[in-house]
Amino acid sequence: MSVAAVSGRVWLSEQDRDLEAFRALVDRVTAVFEALIAEQRVSGTGAGDHFAGPRANDRVWNALEKTALYAPEAFADYDANDVLALVSSAWLGPRYQVTSQVNVVNPGAAGQTAHRDHHLGFLGHAVAAAYPAQVHRLSPALTLQGAVAHCDMPVESGPTRYLPYSQLYEPGYLAWRLPEFQAYFEAQHVQLPLARGDAAFFSPALFHAAGTDRTADVRRTANLLQVSSAFGRAMESVDREAVADAVFPVLLRRAAQGAGEEWLENVIAASAEGYPFPANLDSDPPVDGLAPPAPADVLRRAVREAGAPQRLRAELRAGTERRES
Incomplete structure (x- = not known):
């Protein structure tokens, strides 16, 4: 934080006032996140994580929509x-779409395994390998x-935790x-401490993972974008x-x-x-894997099992309804 000393008093610069205003806003939104987490606990929802053990974290999926409504x-x-x-348009150009999930890592919770993210990072190894270079x-x-x-x-x-330059490794x-x-990640990663209101942006191809919370009292709360x-x-x-439904028969x-197959x-x-x-x-939620089943997986299984069209129709409809917010 930059400060200027005037007549023996310390005054915040205009940049500092903007930072303090943003931190106050972050606190307002944090209160919303905590309220959403409390509601999830009461209702018994809010399980599943991509790269950490069950119940290690408190998650708010689709935090963007939920915060907007709340x-x-x-x-x-x-x-x-x-x-x-600025950062989004610099990386993606105009008309980008923001999504977010709140992740609260509780004291003592183990960290994630190193990984890459959306898109190919959420696919199984064999599926990802089927895509060309x-x-x-x-x-x-x-x-x-x-x-x-x-x-x-x-x-x-x-x-x-980050592995610098790993986003450049094409395979x-x-x-x-x-x-x-x-x-190698465990031996060579770096960590960046953050203050409330700080933000970090990076390529989803960067090898990264949340670390273990070794404190007794810090509920490490981040809004993941x-x-x-x-x-x-x-x-x-x-x-x-x-x-x-039409092609299944x-x-x-x-x-x-x-x-043939x-x-x-x-x-x-x-x-x-x-x-x-x-x-x-x-x-x-991705409880049994990194992602819920796609409709094509449901159709493929129905063909393999020679199921009834009515059953497939019901499963696809239920899947569509599960995907709705």
């Missing part, structure tokens, strides 16, 4: 931040990763799960649930007639949504 003025002030706009290069350019500190985060509290979406890369490119979405809206008939997979790929996000992680 406290619209605080939401507007918070998300009007010009630094967020140019997609591995493109994926990080479609998302900006960030975190706003909602409390002071000394190193002992386990702020995010990283396949490498981060390997034991030798995990060991994933800002998405406008080009990460398809040009047209497609009712893929209706398409999957054809898939069943052709499978019974001996159609490749043929079936091609039709499924053209019909059903193959990507599990966006998701409502409250009602469809």
